[in-house]
Amino acid sequence: MIKQLLILSILLLSLNKIQAAQHPEDGVYPLKMIPTLPLKAAGLNLEASEIHNNSGSGITSSLVDFGGFTGSFLSKKGLLVTTNNEIIAASKPVAFQAADSLSKYFFASDATQELEAKGLSCEITDPYGNTVKLLDLRFVYCPITAAGLADNGSKDFILLRAYVAPDGKPATYAAENIPYTPVKTLSIYANGASMNDFIFLLGFSKAKRYQTKEELIALDQQARIDQWFTELYANNSLLRISRQINELKRALDGQPAAKKEAYFNQHLESLKLSLLSDYQKFKIDPERSSFSTQLNNSTILSPGITIEAVKKITDRNTDVNLAIGEFVNDTYGFTKLKDQKYVLGTLLKSYKTLLNYNDGLLVFENDISKQLQNTKTERENTYQLGLQNSRLLFTYGRISNPPTAFSGSPVLNAKGELVGVINNKLNMVDIRTIIGVSSGILNGESVLSELGIKH
Numbered sequence: 001m002i003k004q005l006l007i008l009s010i011l012l013l014s015l016n017k018i019q020a021a022q023h024p025e026d027g028v029y030p031l032k033m034i035p036t037l038p039l040k041a042a043g044l045n046l047e048a049s050e051i052h053n054n055s056g057s058g059i060t061s062s063l064v065d066f067g068g069f070t071g072s073f074l075s076k077k078g079l080l081v082t083t084n085n086e087i088i089a090a091s092k093p094v095a096f097q098a099a100d101s102l103s104k105y106f107f108a109s110d111a112t113q114e115l116e117a118k119g120l121s122c123e124i125t126d127p128y129g130n131t132v133k134l135l136d137l138r139f140v141y142c143p144i145t146a147a148g149l150a151d152n153g154s155k156d157f158i159l160l161r162a163y164v165a166p167d168g169k170p171a172t173y174a175a176e177n178i179p180y181t182p183v184k185t186l187s188i189y190a191n192g193a194s195m196n197d198f199i200f201l202l203g204f205s206k207a208k209r210y211q212t213k214e215e216l217i218a219l220d221q222q223a224r225i226d227q228w229f230t231e232l233y234a235n236n237s238l239l240r241i242s243r244q245i246n247e248l249k250r251a252l253d254g255q256p257a258a259k260k261e262a263y264f265n266q267h268l269e270s271l272k273l274s275l276l277s278d279y280q281k282f283k284i285d286p287e288r289s290s291f292s293t294q295l296n297n298s299t300i301l302s303p304g305i306t307i308e309a310v311k312k313i314t315d316r317n318t319d320v321n322l323a324i325g326e327f328v329n330d331t332y333g334f335t336k337l338k339d340q341k342y343v344l345g346t347l348l349k350s351y352k353t354l355l356n357y358n359d360g361l362l363v364f365e366n367d368i369s370k371q372l373q374n375t376k377t378e379r380e381n382t383y384q385l386g387l388q389n390s391r392l393l394f395t396y397g398r399i400s401n402p403p404t405a406f407s408g409s410p411v412l413n414a415k416g417e418l419v420g421v422i423n424n425k426l427n428m429v430d431i432r433t434i435i436g437v438s439s440g441i442l443n444g445e446s447v448l449s450e451l452g453i454k455h
Helices: 031-036 094-098 213-234 237-253 257-281 284-298 308-314 320-334 340-345 351-356 360-374 376-383 431-440 444-450
Strands: 063-065 070-073 079-082 105-107 122-125 131-134 136-143 158-164 198-204 392-398 410-412 418-422 428-430
Touching: 031 392, 063 198, 070 198, 131 158, 198 418, 213 237, 213 284, 213 360, 237 257, 237 284, 237 351, 237 360, 257 340, 257 351, 284 308, 284 320, 308 320, 308 360, 320 360, 418 431, 428 431, 431 444
Parallel strands: none
Antiparallel strands: 063 070, 063 122, 070 079, 079 158, 105 136, 122 131, 136 158, 198 392, 198 410, 410 418, 418 428
16 A cells, blocks of 8 residues: 655756756766765765765765666665666566556566566776676566656656676576675665755766866876777787786795795696697787787877886887887897797796796886886776766755756765655655555565565
């Protein structure tokens, strides 16, 4: 039985209509600005780091992106809440439309009745910009077609459950898939919110905003560097062989003298198998040509980008092409690493033989590895500029004076607890309505119990 509950209408300006040229003074802020806002004075009872932080434990880690619409995880069984929009509408089963009624809502009585949201996916982005796309989403609760219009959108929210393959990796719909376990879920305040309560919203927009020129340049440069390093190793088996040899040499150098031999013997067979795999792909002439091309490409990546290992080579001669050509010819001519029999039969015969061996290719690869390690912090700092999360924006205010809303955005109170969800009309569906609907429809108690709510 569905209780008659208070629905707080919030007629708000759609975020997607705001021009990108506007500034944060419009009340919409990128995540990086949260620590600078007077949130404690406004009523927030959390630290800014509890909303968003680098460890991924902030509230932002509970959110998913439906391509410009927002969803939020509510349980460790993959249950998430969002609202109706054109992306989700396109994934609704034909059965929904066949049963269209102004008074009907779909609700799965158990997992076996959850219906596939065909073609629907959502993305989770960690603080460093790495994304995971969930490909198996299923309807748990959903207004059928025009049903959400009958009550002015008061029940226009959607419950979906995300599934992954049994090994935990994203996968398309399959019967054997299991519920996805999110790293963070929203806590729920079942009593909802009052008119003067402090609230804040987090939501995705369809376009990136508030990116300075400097930030765009930094992100572009980092992306170019990362791509160059990735392609360098991907296209060069001999360089990958060099990396594995160097890694073992560095590991051996870090071992006490009495333990070097045991460490070497412990890792020898797995190293040989890995090297053998790369030797099977090794073709010296194409790789030598590709290596030369990539070294030349590094000199024209972008102003301000320097690959130090290549700079050491080009500093030898005012003619860059000539310097690189000489280095490549000398390196491939002298290195014994191109000889599989020598490496597997002689070089790896003992740890002492390995530690005593060095050549130009190993030196070059070691320099490359050092720059990769040294730029790790720089790379992370670049992503922490907020560019990867620039579509996830923050607003705050009060129920009586509501901030800009985002479709599907969770409405959170001063303690960061869920008190409502913004529907597609940019009105707030009160959490008490969500609880009431969930408890009033077939088997709603199962959803309430997994949310930890007693009703």
